[in-house]
Amino acid sequence: MSRKNYICNLKPVFNPPKNEKKRSNFIKYAMRKASGMDVARNILNYTLLAINPKTGNIFPRFRRLNEHRACAMRAMVLAMLYHYNIESHVVEASIEKLSDQCGLSTISKAGNKSITRASRLISHFLEPMGFIKCKKEKTRFHSNYIPKKIFLTPIFFMLLHVSKSKINEYLFEYKKNSKVLKIIEKKIFISFSDIKVILKLDEKSAKNKILNALINFYTASELTQIGPQGLKKKINIEYNNIRDLYTNIKK
Structure with missing residues (x-):
């Protein structure tokens, strides 16, 4: 297989689902920031040390972003922000859902879906670089299947030039509005x-x-x-x- 045909979708783009509830002001703000810059070519991608999430040790050899993975990252950052919960810091979407919405999923001739491109971006780059943290947890419905819960870290928002004070400002607004809505209900x-x-x-x-x-x-x-x-x-x-x-x- 030639290198040209190795990647099925050369230009993945995040396509938000239709008919979903409106996103918060913070999500809109952060997505505008991400769309207005090239997050895949941020200096952090070249200066941060990659850490093995399992051992905590620095990876002696680490693969940086080639153009194909850079394209996947640009789409994935927007998808993660779209599904981000500012209060819990959790991305409220599975890796499969993120992969589908970014156009990173592929279907074989036998009809089998693969989300390898998205999962490798997460486990081989975003997590070692410290942009996200992943937590595996069993579900009561699938005892043998352990999905990953994704958390966005402060370093993730450094990619977007979103300060901690800005996050706190929106978090305060979110909590205040939530309290008011509960009373109104x-x-x-x-x-x-x-x-x-x-x-x-x-x-x-x-x-x-x-x-x-x-x-x-x-x-x-x-x-x-x-x-x-x-x-x-x-x-x-x-x-x-x-x-x-x-x-x-x-x-």
Whole structure:
């Protein structure tokens, strides 16, 4: 087989899946950074020492990036960022999924899929260089199959010139928004737009707004069962909850 035909996809490109939920502001920011530079030719790729992840020893001989592996890396970096969870640092996608979305998977004439190009990039370059860490874990469904969980390291973001302070800034925003959303989920009868309005009102006006929301939320029979005192209690509870929401937003 000639070298020209050895690589099935000379120009792999990451193709994000359709109809997926929107990515966070941090993911969008990091992917823009990665797209605006050549991560495969970053100086870190030539200056960092490659470490054997199993032994912790420096590899005396280590294969650097040729052009084919460099092309695979450019696509893989974007795919890993797309599936990255900023809170857990985990890439929430399997190697097979990453390989498929980057166009690195191949199918033999017998119909067998191979993800060797992607798995070798990960185990023979990205992990030894310290850009990622991999953790094997058994699943209860496949006792003999041990998939890899991929974690992005701070060195990975050095490739993109994304500082630790920038990551912390987005992480703070993520946690704050998550906390707010959890509180909002408990008040499903009040729309988010109404909550924003209520936060700006004085106590009497805010409680009237909550009363109207409760009246629209419950049926006439349910309101009868709740009674005037029960309704007043619910208004006070929801008003206090919304004030707590306001406090959390300011933190």
